[in-house]
């Protein structure tokens with residue numbers, strides 16, 4: 001019993017320190033000008049991140065599809081306006097954004 005509580009506590013602290021060092025998703029979105037075209041909770045030129053999260057909810061390949069569409073850009077999923085490729089986005093920032101969308105894109 002005691003060991004279990006300790007393990008839960010260790011897990012909590014590990015998560016807390018991780019999120020303190022990694023850049024917040026919204027900071028990455030601001031830094032890369034994503035928010036010029038996407039609102040977190042509303043459509044601008046592209047879909048709101050809440051809409052993207054809802055569309056891909058429960059899909060096993062959501063993370064891979066989103067990572068590819070963000071990095072390489074794309075068109076035709078939401079309409080005829082293309083999403084530009086993002087060659088300057090680092091792999092770790094890309095992963096943070098994709099994980100955040102898959103987790104529901106909470107502001």
Ligand code: HEC
Pocket residue numbers: 029032033034035036037038045046047052065066069070074075076077078079080081082083084086089097101
């Ligand atoms: C010039 C405007 C513009 C910018 C800047 C932009 N996007 Fe997009 N984005 C779009 C449009 C338009 C679409 C819809 C494309 C389509 O219909 O396939 C889209 C689609 C998406 C999708 C959904 C892809 C899918 O498979 O459904 C994600 C996720 C996304 N963008 C993330 C980002 C991120 C992250 C950034 C910044 C690194 C960014 N976008 C920057 C316009 C933009």
